[in-house]
Amino acid sequence: MNAAFSRSWKHAVVTGGAGFVGSHLCTALLDSGTAVTCVDDFSTGRPENMSELRDHPGFALVQASVSEPFTVDRPPDLVLHLASPASPADYLRLPLHTMEAGSLGTRNALALAHASGARFLLASTSEVYGDPQQHPQNERYWGNVNPVGPRSVYDEAKRFGEALTTAQAHAHGTDTGIVRLFNTYGPRMRGYDGRAVPTFVRQALAGEPLTVTGDGRQTRSLCYVDDTVRGILAAAAHGLRGPVNIGNPTEITMLDLARLVIELTGSTSEIRFVERPTDDPAVRCPDITLARDKLEWEPVVGAEEGLRRTIAWFRAHTD
Numbered sequence: 077m078n079a080a081f082s083r084s085w086k087h088a089v090v091t092g093g094a095g096f097v098g099s100h101l102c103t104a105l106l107d108s109g110t111a112v113t114c115v116d117d118f119s120t121g122r123p124e125n126m127s128e129l130r131d132h133p134g135f136a137l138v139q140a141s142v143s144e145p146f147t148v149d150r151p152p153d154l155v156l157h158l159a160s161p162a163s164p165a166d167y168l169r170l171p172l173h174t175m176e177a178g179s180l181g182t183r184n185a186l187a188l189a190h191a192s193g194a195r196f197l198l199a200s201t202s203e204v205y206g207d208p209q210q211h212p213q214n215e216r217y218w219g220n221v222n223p224v225g226p227r228s229v230y231d232e233a234k235r236f237g238e239a240l241t242t243a244q245a246h247a248h249g250t251d252t253g254i255v256r257l258f259n260t261y262g263p264r265m266r267g268y269d270g271r272a273v274p275t276f277v278r279q280a281l282a283g284e285p286l287t288v289t290g291d292g293r294q295t296r297s298l299c300y301v302d303d304t305v306r307g308i309l310a311a312a313a314h315g316l317r318g319p320v321n322i323g324n325p326t327e328i329t330m331l332d333l334a335r336l337v338i339e340l341t342g343s344t345s346e347i348r349f350v351e352r353p354t355d356d357p358a359v360r361c362p363d364i365t366l367a368r369d370k371l372e373w374e375p376v377v378g379a380e381e382g383l384r385r386t387i388a389w390f391r392a393h394t395d
Contacts, residue, residue, distance in 0.1 A: 077251070078243060080133060080313050082316055083313040084109070084110075084180070085108075085154045085312075086110065086111065087111045087113070087150060087153060087154070087351075088105050088111070088112050088152055088155070088156060089115060089152040089155045089156070089185075089188065090113070090114050090154070091115045091116070091142045091153070091155075091157050091158055091159035092115075092116055092119060092121060092157075092159035093112070093114030093116055093123030093124050093126075094114060094122060094137075094159060094260075095120060095125070095159075095162070096118035096125075096260075096265050096266075097162075097257070097260055097301060097304060097305070098116070098121065098125075098156075099121075099125035099126065099129075099310075100264070101158070101309075101337065102114055102126075102129055102306050104130070104306075104324075105309075106134055106135060107123060107322070109134075109320065110134070110154075111136075112129075112134060113136045113148045113152070113157040114126065114137050115138045115140055115142075115146055115148070116138075116159065117139060117141040117142075117282050119141075119170065119173060120161045120162070120166045120170075121161075122252040125264055133386035135146075136149060138269065141179060141181075142177060142180070142185060143160045144184070145184050145187070145246060146184060151192035151193075151337055152188070152189070152192050152194045153192070154194055154195050154197075154312060155186075155188055155189040155192075155194050155197070156199065157181070157183050157185040157194045157196065157197065157198050157237075157264045159185075160174060160205070160234075162201070163266070163269035164190050165268060165269050165270035166270075167229055167290075168226060168270075169303070171229040172229055173297065174229045174233055175229050175232070177233065178233025178234055179233060179234075182198065182236075182240050183240060184266035184283070186240065186241065186244045186252070189251075189252075190248055193357060194336070195251045195252075196251065196252045197252070197255060197308065197311060197312045198211045198238065198252070198254045199255070199268035200237060200254050200255060201231075201234045201257055202222075202256055202257065202258040202321070202323065202360055202362065203216060203227065203231045204219050204272050204283075205219040205220070205288060205357075205385065206219045206220040206221030206222065206355070206357065207221075207222075207355060207358060208220055208357065208359060210264075211359050212325060212361035212363045213321070213360075213361065213362060213363060214321070214363035214382035215256070215318070215319050215320060215366055217319060219235075220309065222355050225355040226354050227355050228335070231278075235348065237366075242254075242317075247350065248395070251315065251316055252317060253311050253315070253316055253320075254317070254324045255311045255319065255321075256318075256322065256323075256362075257304055257322050257326075258297050258299055258321065258323025258324065259296045259297055259298050259299060260275040260304040260323075261274070261298055261299075261300065261301065261382065261386060262300050262302070262386050263297070263354045263385065263386060263389035264314075272296065272297065272333060272339075273333070274336070274386075275287065275387060276337040277311045277337055277341070277383075277387055277390050279345060280337050280338055280343035281341055281387070281391065282302075283345055284345060285345055285347065286334040287336065287349075287350045288330050288347055288349055288350070289350055289351065289353060290351075291331075291349065292330045292332075292349065292358070293330075293331065294352075294357065294358050294359065295327040295329050295330075295352050295359050295360060295361065296325050296327070296328065296330065296333070296356035296360050297323050297324050297326060297329060297362060298326075298333075299324040299375050300322045300377035300385070303375035303377050305371065306320035306373060307367060308322060308373040310367075311367075314370060314371050316371065320366050320370070321363060321364050321366065322362075322364075322373075323361075323364065324362070324375040324379075325362055326378075327352070327359070327361045328379060333379075334347050336379070336380070336383065337382070337387075340383055353360070361382050368395050390393075
């Protein structure tokens, strides 16, 4: 299924728009005829992600932290809040910044949407499910999260952001929605951000051992970035309050992923097993029944094709 836009946006604000997913969202919106203002402090986003957008007549960039009140040149009719460190390397390096983006940043983005009468969409995460005891995970599952573990700064910031978004809708009638993104990958990822796909691709292309944590039997569900962007925009256009899972329900073990990356890159790299991080989830797989039924959305890019595109991008770019 390929959900089409059912709303025509005039002006969208994308917080975190210089990041991996955010930059792809900016591109998709501009391609659809929507003017876009990207708000980013470049703490984890990259200026080069904006290189193809800066000269677009409908694009504007505001360099600012969403943790402080910010302004844009004209009122938006859509606010997409993605600003947050999202990779383990980033949120472990920037714990307080991560929590502020999820709390103060969400409050400020909601205030902009409410004042403008705009649709607001929070990009949450499958990490709200923690190390799940339900498998696959549907939106009714409350999760199994360690509130004081090393991953808590990201997990709990997103959980708080969901609670704040829900409270804003109930208290003030703001048009809000929540999407929970699962393990998105693709071009513009950073090779050293700590996530499995860019780490494996970088290591394979360099001929280094691929570092698989634990015994490699833990699973993830990989969703190519183009599919994730379609899902986000489908949720924005539909008006669904959510939360709604956006991800690929096809699971793969980390060991099998490493082997597939070696095969697709033609690498001679070996696999090296290393210590598994604290609170690393054993399984991760979305139940996307709600997205299929309400948004008429599901992923269409398989893992092999998505990895081929990602590998090609990494070959053409240095980190």
